[in-house]
Amino acid sequence: MSKWALVLVSVLSSVYLSNAYKILVIFPLPGKSHSILAEGVVNHLSRAGHEITYVTSIIPDKLQNGVTIVDVSSSVKLETKMLNIKSIMNNEIENEFLTSMNMFMEMSKKAISNEKIQELLSDKSQQFDVIIAEWMLNEVYAGFAGIYNCPFIWFSTVEPHWMVLQLVDEMPNPSYTSNIMSATVPPLSFPQRITELGVQIMGKLFQNWYVSGIENKIYETYLAPHIRARGYTMPPLELLKQNVSLVLSNSHVSMGVATRLPPNFIPVGGYHIDAVVKPLSEDLRKLMDNAKHGVIYFSMGSNLRSQHFPIEVKQELLNMFGELKQTVLWKFEEDLPNRPDNVHILKWAPQQSILAHNNCVLFITHGGLLSTTESIHFGVPTIGIPVFGDQYVNVARGVRKGYAKKVDLSYSMAKNLKVAIQEMINDSSFTKKVKELSFIYHHRTTHPGKELVHWVEHVIKTGGALHLRSPAFLTPWYQKVYLDLAIVLLVLIIAIKYLFRYICSTIRNKRSTSSKKKQK
Numbered sequence: 001m002s003k004w005a006l007v008l009v010s011v012l013s014s015v016y017l018s019n020a021y022k023i024l025v026i027f028p029l030p031g032k033s034h035s036i037l038a039e040g041v042v043n044h045l046s047r048a049g050h051e052i053t054y055v056t057s058i059i060p061d062k063l064q065n066g067v068t069i070v071d072v073s074s075s076v077k078l079e080t081k082m083l084n085i086k087s088i089m090n091n092e093i094e095n096e097f098l099t100s101m102n103m104f105m106e107m108s109k110k111a112i113s114n115e116k117i118q119e120l121l122s123d124k125s126q127q128f129d130v131i132i133a134e135w136m137l138n139e140v141y142a143g144f145a146g147i148y149n150c151p152f153i154w155f156s157t158v159e160p161h162w163m164v165l166q167l168v169d170e171m172p173n174p175s176y177t178s179n180i181m182s183a184t185v186p187p188l189s190f191p192q193r194i195t196e197l198g199v200q201i202m203g204k205l206f207q208n209w210y211v212s213g214i215e216n217k218i219y220e221t222y223l224a225p226h227i228r229a230r231g232y233t234m235p236p237l238e239l240l241k242q243n244v245s246l247v248l249s250n251s252h253v254s255m256g257v258a259t260r261l262p263p264n265f266i267p268v269g270g271y272h273i274d275a276v277v278k279p280l281s282e283d284l285r286k287l288m289d290n291a292k293h294g295v296i297y298f299s300m301g302s303n304l305r306s307q308h309f310p311i312e313v314k315q316e317l318l319n320m321f322g323e324l325k326q327t328v329l330w331k332f333e334e335d336l337p338n339r340p341d342n343v344h345i346l347k348w349a350p351q352q353s354i355l356a357h358n359n360c361v362l363f364i365t366h367g368g369l370l371s372t373t374e375s376i377h378f379g380v381p382t383i384g385i386p387v388f389g390d391q392y393v394n395v396a397r398g399v400r401k402g403y404a405k406k407v408d409l410s411y412s413m414a415k416n417l418k419v420a421i422q423e424m425i426n427d428s429s430f431t432k433k434v435k436e437l438s439f440i441y442h443h444r445t446t447h448p449g450k451e452l453v454h455w456v457e458h459v460i461k462t463g464g465a466l467h468l469r470s471p472a473f474l475t476p477w478y479q480k481v482y483l484d485l486a487i488v489l490l491v492l493i494i495a496i497k498y499l500f501r502y503i504c505s506t507i508r509n510k511r512s513t514s515s516k517k518k519q520k
């Protein structure tokens, strides 16, 4: 009897005490790596018992219970030229920063104006406890917080840099902080420091004068009507941007640079990797088990298609791999003719399971952050061939940390790759270094997935985590550099100078008049 009472009590209490929250997760970017990160967020939160509405353009294969999909794929599409290796190699892509800025702004607009989203927003019975949105070069999604009048969390997919740090804190010092598009690692040289300063100042002016205007227009056109429909007064977007509760950052100090972070900037890098690695298929396992000289795994990531490699480069790579003793697993979307025996093409590669295998000795990668994270997680040294975005800085950090080598994407890359492979295979210091970093990466108080859930719940339970907000965020820059004090001091000095002059001249005048009187 008492046993049943206990069961009843525990069941009832779990029903009443469990806090299932309603969470809106906004990750509309149509890139595979972005959807892997998004699904990680969705899965961790839904496994913790929360009800998720997930805005995406890539529908997950498996749906967790309690997840509702808002499919925006009809309007959000990726510009394929940006991701075509050949056009990148031929320098057909212009000013990357401006192009990406405009491209992602257009994408945000298409996502927000999508009919499915608009339908969701006009449903006045719908309410959320928190919103989590992926940050990608603009802040217009902060406008969603105005509709649901709830806390807002940014998700940053890369290592901390000035644009995401300033979402909840101040701009970092450019003399030792690289921006996402640069490939520099501190300590910075004199020209590098000037470049970083220039990028921050120009970037900030660009945001204030160009980007925020477009953001406001999107906000007023597509989000503000829903705020008014709910009977709320429409807050300026600027106010919502300043009211962000937290940044979840897909980063960890083992991969990046030790950066000062405010208390509401939480690094959760590695949360997307399951604690238990899925077993390899029978064929692949046998292949890897039998590789006496080890396995080299080559993948340019999920966005870039290796089939866009120029034909001559493909053939040279194939020949070069054929000269190696190692078994090569090449993730490639098409089968290649005249393949050497030690080279195997995988149309789809279980990357984590391959890296987890003991015989995997080297990972040739484009240096995306997911691949970088996985190489550290499983302790495999890398050769990075960066193509765009944060890949340059990821690879540069790996080189500086001593577990990676960089090879440029070029028509002569097969030759350079061979040199790099041989150097790395013959020098154990790369593997030693990556194992050290892997230890640092794993040596945390808790799994990053748990951390993620904890902080999202913390924001909800504390009504927006106002206590975590850094006062630095709302202190104007001129106050931080004490420009006001400088002006007061300047005025004082000038005033004293004139006062002094005045006193001197009156004394002189008095003396001269009195001496004149004496002369008379």
Ligand SMILES: *[C@@H]1O[C@H](CO)[C@@H](O)[C@H](O)[C@H]1NC(C)=O
Pocket: 145, 146, 149, 150, 151, 152, 235, 239, 240, 243, 245, 463, 464, 465
């Ligand atoms: C700012 O955020 C807090 C907590 O998330 C919320 O209660 C408040 O209404 C928000 N203020 C504005 C102006 O949106």
